[in-house]
Amino acid sequence: MELYKQQQLKLYNSLSNKKEDFKPLIEGFIGMYVCGPTVYSNVHLGNVRTFMSFDLIYRYFKHLGYKVRYVRNITDVGHLENDADTGEDRIAKKARLEQIEPMEVVQRYTVDFHNVLNKFNFLPPSIEPTATGHIIEQIEIIKVIIDKGLAYEVNGSVYFDVLKYNEKEHYGILSRRNIEDSIHNTRELDGQSEKKNPQDFALWKKAQPEHIMRWLSPWSDGFPGWHLECTAMSTKYLGKQFDIHGGGMDLKFPHHECEIAQANASNQQMPVNYWMHTNMLTLNGQKMAKSTGNYILPNDFFTGDSKHLSKVYVPPVVRFFMLQANYRSILDFSDDALLASEKGYYRLMNAVNLLDNLTASKSSTFDVKTWKQNCYDAMNDDFNSPVLIAQLFEGVKFINSVRDGNESLTQEDLSAFKTTINTFVFDVLGLEDATVDDSSDKLSGIVEMLIEMRNEARANKDWTLSDKIRDKLLERGIQLKDGKDGTTFSVN
Numbered sequence: 001m002e003l004y005k006q007q008q009l010k011l012y013n014s015l016s017n018k019k020e021d022f023k024p025l026i027e028g029f030i031g032m033y034v035c036g037p038t039v040y041s042n043v044h045l046g047n048v049r050t051f052m053s054f055d056l057i058y059r060y061f062k063h064l065g066y067k068v069r070y071v072r073n074i075t076d077v078g079h080l081e082n083d084a085d086t087g088e089d090r091i092a093k094k095a096r097l098e099q100i101e102p103m104e105v106v107q108r109y110t111v112d113f114h115n116v117l118n119k120f121n122f123l124p125p126s127i128e129p130t131a132t133g134h135i136i137e138q139i140e141i142i143k144v145i146i147d148k149g150l151a152y153e154v155n156g157s158v159y160f161d162v163l164k165y166n167e168k169e170h171y172g173i174l175s176r177r178n179i180e181d182s183i184h185n186t187r188e189l190d191g192q193s194e195k196k197n198p199q200d201f202a203l204w205k206k207a208q209p210e211h212i213m214r215w216l217s218p219w220s221d222g223f224p225g226w227h228l229e230c231t232a233m234s235t236k237y238l239g240k241q242f243d244i245h246g247g248g249m250d251l252k253f254p255h256h257e258c259e260i261a262q263a264n265a266s267n268q269q270m271p272v273n274y275w276m277h278t279n280m281l282t283l284n285g286q287k288m289a290k291s292t293g294n295y296i297l298p299n300d301f302f303t304g305d306s307k308h309l310s311k312v313y314v315p316p317v318v319r320f321f322m323l324q325a326n327y328r329s330i331l332d333f334s335d336d337a338l339l340a341s342e343k344g345y346y347r348l349m350n351a352v353n354l355l356d357n358l359t360a361s362k363s364s365t366f367d368v369k370t371w372k373q374n375c376y377d378a379m380n381d382d383f384n385s386p387v388l389i390a391q392l393f394e395g396v397k398f399i400n401s402v403r404d405g406n407e408s409l410t411q412e413d414l415s416a417f418k419t420t421i422n423t424f425v426f427d428v429l430g431l432e433d434a435t436v437d438d439s440s441d442k443l444s445g446i447v448e449m450l451i452e453m454r455n456e457a458r459a460n461k462d463w464t465l466s467d468k469i470r471d472k473l474l475e476r477g478i479q480l481k482d483g484k485d486g487t488t489f490s491v492n
């Protein structure tokens with residue numbers, strides 16, 4: 001029997017602000033859409049946190065036996081600077097500043113995005129569609145919304161008529177705003193005066209002559225509004241109605257609110273059953289901002305190249321650290337917290353590795369069945385990874401006691417225990433074992449040994465041997481340096 005039939009999962013639905021029993025539209029299948037990155041700069045840590053939360057969710061659903069179609073888009077056009085309807089396209093701006101093609105910007109930062117996510121051991125989504133690959137679908141949706149009388153054209157641009165929509169539907173249903181508070185943060189720039197009401201948002205914008213990214217449409221040579229791409233791609237790949245839509249909580253308004261309005265206007269039904277939003281993160285208790293220097297990029301952990309870090313951290317330690325907070329809580333990064341997580345991570349990995357060396361006994365002193373259910377209960381309670389990790393550490397304590405001869409497990413319990421801990425540590429939490437990759441430690445050990453042999457040769461005035469060791473190492477790219485405090489080496 002599929003595991004999901006035994007486990008009732010509850011998830012927090014931002015639409016109702018309640019934890020609800022999860023029931024997919026079609027039994028055994030899940031459609032999940034997550035708003036992806038806008039690829040105009042290196043991926044932010046906040047984005048990594050959001051996608052890691054959905055990676056955990058995706059992994060757990062798969063473990064339970066669901067067939068999941070997970071769609072996460074790449075925004076490669078149409079995301080204007082102030083998240084509203086005016087200003088310059090972020091990608092076009094970067095292209096102008098760096099004097100390269102917008103698609104070069106997109107390519108560079110899409111590659112960066114994938115590289116960072118790979119380091120953190122993310123599973124790739126089932127489909128990763130791009131906004132520019134779905135211009136036709138976006139134009140089709142605009143046509144339908146205009147036909148329904150819920151959008152209007154002015155000077156080649158098309159706007160969604162929020163007040164008209166709100167006569168029969170509720171604009172603000174997700175962000176709990178009333179219509180007066182739903183004014184988009186537009187500046188007094190071109191375009192604003194075209195709108196009937198300040199609440200309206202752009203579905204299509206006519207391109208100014210200097211605008212590089214542009215497509216033909218029935219209304220003008222222009223480009224789609226930012227919100228439209230997600231409606232187009234989620235409808236195309238998941239249908240008019242699907243199970244889960246996720247993203248960072250900063251996307252609730254206006255982005256997700258607009259998505260609901262667009263989809264509801266064109267398809268005459270609410271598009272999503274469960275909305276899930278991840279919380280933000282801070283660094284040393286403060287909001288991260290490039291301008292204040294309180295800022296860190298994902299790659300900085302792996303190079304240690306940041307004033308906020310005392311050392312280099314391996315990706316699974318950072319992943320483990322991030323999963324120690326629930327996705328709905330604020331996550332605060334600090335070097336001290338990372339150091340503590342590093343200790344915890346290696347304690348966990350060492351215990352997992354110890355399991356193969358444990359011997360079974362005639363009786364068990366541990367209730368493996370209850371402990372296993374506790375692990376599932378943690379994940380079934382809105383993917384509560386910190387509670388799961390606390391349960392795993394109960395397991396670690398027990399493993400260490402078995403090693404010390406203070407507790408025991410039968411063969412059957414031992415194998416159930418092993419399967420459970422491996423499942424949750426590697427498949428669900430997605431942690432990799434950094435203790436396995438110790439080749440650089442081994443190399444250091446061997447070079448140290450050769451340095452010692454060279455010192456002995458030098459003490460014996462065996463210059464031929466000492467030079468031979470030095471030269472042979474250099475041939476292999478390892479340079480020895482003799483100094484006051486002895487000999488050090490560098491690998492070139």
Ligand SMILES: [Zn+2]
Nearest residue numbers: 035036230255
């Ligand atoms: Zn989106």
